[in-house]
Amino acid sequence: MTIEIKTAKMDTIRNTFGHIARRFGDKPATRYQEATYDIAAQTNFHYKPLWDQDHELNDPSRTAITMEDWYALKDPRQFYYGTYVQNRARMQENAESNFGFFDKRDLADKLPEGMKERLIKHLIPLRHVEHTANLNNMYCTAYANYCTAVAQATLFEGMDRFGNAQYYARIGLAIDGNTGDSLAAAKEEWMNNPIWQGLRAYCEKTLTIDDWFETFIAQNIVLDTLVDNLYFEQYDAWLTENNAGDILMLTEFMRERSRESQRWSDSLLKTVINENRQNADQVKSWISTWRIRAQSALEPLANDLLSDDALAEAYSALATRLKKIGLAD
Amino acid sequence: MSTKKLNLKDKYRLLTRDLDWDFSYEDRKDAFPFEEFEGIKITDWDKWEDPFRLTMDAYWKYQAEKEKKLYAIYDAFSQNNGHLNVTDARYVNAIKIFLTAVSPGELAAHSGFAFTGRHMGGIGARIAAQMQSLDELRHIQTQIHAMSHYNKFFDGFDEFSHMHDRVWYISVVKSFFDDARSAGPFEFMVAIGFSFEYVLTNLLFVPFMSGAAYNGDMATVTFGFSAQSDEARHMTLGLEIIKFLLEQHEDNVPIVQKWIDKWLWRGYRILTVVAMMMDYMLPQKVMSWKEAWELYFEQAGGALFKDLERYGIKMPDYTDLIKAEKEHLSHQAWWTFYTNSQATAFHTWIPSNQELDWLSEKYPETFDKYYRPRWEMAKEMADKGERYYNEGLPQLCQTCQIPMIYTDVQNDPRDIVYRSTKYQGERFHFCSDQCQHIFENEPEKYVHSWLPVHQIFQGNCGGPGGLEKVMDYYKLDVGKANMDYVGSPDEERWKTWKGVA
Ligand SMILES: [Fe+2]
Ligand SMILES: [Fe+2]
Ligand SMILES: [Zn+2]
Numbered sequence: 023m024t025i026e027i028k029t030a031k032m033d034t035i036r037n038t039f040g041h042i043a044r045r046f047g048d049k050p051a052t053r054y055q056e057a058t059y060d061i062a063a064q065t066n067f068h069y070k071p072l073w074d075q076d077h078e079l080n081d082p083s084r085t086a087i088t089m090e091d092w093y094a095l096k097d098p099r100q101f102y103y104g105t106y107v108q109n110r111a112r113m114q115e116n117a118e119s120n121f122g123f124f125d126k127r128d129l130a131d132k133l134p135e136g137m138k139e140r141l142i143k144h145l146i147p148l149r150h151v152e153h154t155a156n157l158n159n160m161y162c163t164a165y166a167n168y169c170t171a172v173a174q175a176t177l178f179e180g181m182d183r184f185g186n187a188q189y190y191a192r193i194g195l196a197i198d199g200n201t202g203d204s205l206a207a208a209k210e211e212w213m214n215n216p217i218w219q220g221l222r223a224y225c226e227k228t229l230t231i232d233d234w235f236e237t238f239i240a241q242n243i244v245l246d247t248l249v250d251n252l253y254f255e256q257y258d259a260w261l262t263e264n265n266a267g268d269i270l271m272l273t274e275f276m277r278e279r280s281r282e283s284q285r286w287s288d289s290l291l292k293t294v295i296n297e298n299r300q301n302a303d304q305v306k307s308w309i310s311t312w313r314i315r316a317q318s319a320l321e322p323l324a325n326d327l328l329s330d331d332a333l334a335e336a337y338s339a340l341a342t343r344l345k346k347i348g349l350a351d
Numbered sequence: 352m353s354t355k356k357l358n359l360k361d362k363y364r365l366l367t368r369d370l371d372w373d374f375s376y377e378d379r380k381d382a383f384p385f386e387e388f389e390g391i392k393i394t395d396w397d398k399w400e401d402p403f404r405l406t407m408d409a410y411w412k413y414q415a416e417k418e419k420k421l422y423a424i425y426d427a428f429s430q431n432n433g434h435l436n437v438t439d440a441r442y443v444n445a446i447k448i449f450l451t452a453v454s455p456g457e458l459a460a461h462s463g464f465a466f467t468g469r470h471m472g473g474i475g476a477r478i479a480a481q482m483q484s485l486d487e488l489r490h491i492q493t494q495i496h497a498m499s500h501y502n503k504f505f506d507g508f509d510e511f512s513h514m515h516d517r518v519w520y521i522s523v524v525k526s527f528f529d530d531a532r533s534a535g536p537f538e539f540m541v542a543i544g545f546s547f548e549y550v551l552t553n554l555l556f557v558p559f560m561s562g563a564a565y566n567g568d569m570a571t572v573t574f575g576f577s578a579q580s581d582e583a584r585h586m587t588l589g590l591e592i593i594k595f596l597l598e599q600h601e602d603n604v605p606i607v608q609k610w611i612d613k614w615l616w617r618g619y620r621i622l623t624v625v626a627m628m629m630d631y632m633l634p635q636k637v638m639s640w641k642e643a644w645e646l647y648f649e650q651a652g653g654a655l656f657k658d659l660e661r662y663g664i665k666m667p668d669y670t671d672l673i674k675a676e677k678e679h680l681s682h683q684a685w686w687t688f689y690t691n692s693q694a695t696a697f698h699t700w701i702p703s704n705q706e707l708d709w710l711s712e713k714y715p716e717t718f719d720k721y722y723r724p725r726w727e728m729a730k731e732m733a734d735k736g737e738r739y740y741n742e743g744l745p746q747l748c749q750t751c752q753i754p755m756i757y758t759d760v761q762n763d764p765r766d767i768v769y770r771s772t773k774y775q776g777e778r779f780h781f782c783s784d785q786c787q788h789i790f791e792n793e794p795e796k797y798v799h800s801w802l803p804v805h806q807i808f809q810g811n812c813g814g815p816g817g818l819e820k821v822m823d824y825y826k827l828d829v830g831k832a833n834m835d836y837v838g839s840p841d842e843e844r845w846k847t848w849k850g851v852a
Contacts, residue, residue, distance in 0.1 A: 035503065041510075051499075063463075063516055067800045073384075099602070104418040110411040160468050163462075163469075181482075188366045188406050199354050
């Protein structure tokens with residue numbers, strides 16, 4: 023038998039805020055709804071930004087993408103601050119115990135001969151790629167500020183990517199006895215090894231993009247899909263085959279997170295291209311530009327990391343993803 | 352394998368500071384294009400001292416714990432109809448002001464810190480700004496969720512977002528954040544990070560949260576407490592940015608001084624509403640505005656500026672004026688709102704005799720002489736059924752956007768201060784020398800101010816057709832959310848809940 027505790031129910035005069043009721047009717051709203059919809063300033067801005075006199079402070083026209091209602095780009099995960107940090111706190115707890123396990127069992131010492139050097143050359147430099155992703159998503163947050171549904175999701179993505187960068191750095195510390203030598207060596211690779219220079223140039227280039235939605239495409243769609251496939255599919259398999267599967271514990275956070283975040287970026291992009299023809303055409307044109315750039319950027323890395331057909335496999339993963347979104351070419 | 356123990360500073364350097372690199376393929380200025388136009392000179396970002404060395408995983412962990420506790424209390428609060436525990440329904444008007452005027456400022460801060468968190472060239476400063484951007488998002492969202500329950504039982508909360516872009520007194524706060532956001536990244540950091548967070552937070556948040564604590568408002572006091580450790584981080588960041596700019600180059604000193612002078616004044620003008628809240632709106636008073644000002648600004652702020660002296664920074668020269676204004680601020684403000692409350696989304700009232708006595712006691716130099724007679728007259732008129740409302744629209748200060756209500760407190764506190772200047776053939780009006788100076792330093796910026804009263808006259812607030820149209824434009828629920836508390840639906844419901852006739 024369940025006993026129902028009686029609480030005093032009082033008559034309410036309304037169930038939610040006016041702007042929420044206009045969208046969803048006057049009924050009890052979710053916390054995601056009240057924390058997200060229509061809270062950003064929209065009109066009657068006082069001053070022109072000194073750094074961009076042609077636009078308003080919050081201004082949808084900073085991108086070529088147009089939306090009847092930008093809040094259609096909602097987050098299927100329904101992350102607002104509270105749900106976001108609580109979710110990531112659980113994931114980091116798991117990551118923490120993985121790092122702890124790795125350390126306690128001295129798994130670094132059990133890596134096969136030459137594996138640490140390979141990780142320094144191939145894996146640790148990814149932290150700089152993650153740092154770029156942090157900046158690129160912050161860029162989206164700064165300019166999508168007229169729509170909190172987008173701005174908060176890209177902020178969460180940006181902070182996640184900063185977290186990723188720190189986890190890659192910690193992998194370095196886990197294999198170099200906390201000296202930081204592996205990080206210095208990995209940065210040397212990033213700066214000077216020819217296999218990384220294409221990707222580094224790609225990263226630097228994304229940081230100079232003007233249209234924030236193009237930034238979103240170049241980073242979260244094109245580059246992330248390719249790099250994720252190379253690392254979380256192909257390189258993972260390679261590590262496992264080469265007796266270094268323990269490393270997968272240390273990248274679990276990044277792998278899981280990326281899968282989850284794709285749900286959001288897929289749904290966002292799908293909504294954008296289904297909005298109108300111009301959006302779809304614009305997105306396609308950005309994608310074709312950046313996938314060509316990514317090709318030359320990633321080729322030397324993919325060849326050295328895996329094999330000469332690794333990148334082709336990553337591109338077919340990208341094609342599959344785009345097709346699923348509705349962007350078959 | 353032997354494992355070295357890393358100290359926090361080294362660890363932070365390895366985990367964070369080393370992530371950035373010197374560009375080889377693009378001009379770094381194209382990636383960080385706004386670092387120079389303000390005239391600030393950064394010679395070496397490596398000199399940035401990280402104010403708190405928080406890694407992202409630690410951030411998630413701490414913040415999640417705080418959120419979990421906070422929302423548990425919110426749930427309990429609404430389940431138990433926590434709104435019934437406030438001292439009196441008049442109190443709720445204080446948090447209506449908070450939600451409509453302050454909370455949207457949190458979102459503006461979030462957006463501004465996202466901008467600086469993307470655009471500052473140094474990674475240490477950037478990450479600190481990004482975390483603050485995330486915190487400020489937390490603040491608006493936790494505030495909305497706290498007020499969500501009150502909104503179901505009281506008028507005046509429901510259109511907070513719509514009003515933020517439109518209503519006359521709220522544009523004071525919006526223009527403050529718009530001003531900061533439209534400036535360059537370094538001015539923003541000084542404006543919000545330093546002047547607002549470091550110097551003024553104690554005078555804005557602490558009074559509201561203490562007011563909540565004294566008046567039984569569990570929801571508000573809980574988010575106040577929960578935000579405290581965020582604010583502590585924000586304050587250290589604010590101080591760090593100032594010290595960093597001052598140490599980078601001597602040419603930065605006069606620029607930073609100008610920003611401090613401007614932003615302390617801008618912030619101080621906003622505090623007018625806090626002064627009024629403390630002295631008039633809390634059924635259970637915490638302390639007078641004058642006492643708060645002395646405690647949190649004259650003492651704490653004095654020590655801070657002593658500390659900055661070695662960099663060549665001086666206390667703004669208007670501090671004597673604000674010292675004198677503390678005797679008048681709250682009284683002038685409440686009177687303004689009382690006489691214009693047909694156009695406010697909160698209720699006003701005449702202080703009770705007991706409250707008048709309290710004010711006389713707290714303001715012995717000024718209250719009986721200048722303000723008490725006004726309230727006694729207002730009461731007489733109201734008793735006769737001639738409750739006084741100001742029919743006309745007030746003239747606004749071009750800079751701070753507050754109606755011309757401030758008087759010449761250093762000479763004759765009965766005289767309203769009017770200042771004006773001509774720019775490109777047009778005359779602009781100000782409430783003070785300080786607001787005039789701010790305008791004169793950047794007239795191209797301030798000529799664009801969206802002044803609510805001008806906009807009404809130009810027919811941009813619901814079109815021609817008088818105040819009724821304006822109220823529609825505001826979505827102000829006339830007869831419910833505005834005017835006197837006495838006789839309002841809020842009062843009626845409160846009496847029913849409390850079983851008083
Ligand atoms: Fe805040
Ligand atoms: Fe803050
Ligand atoms: Zn003014």
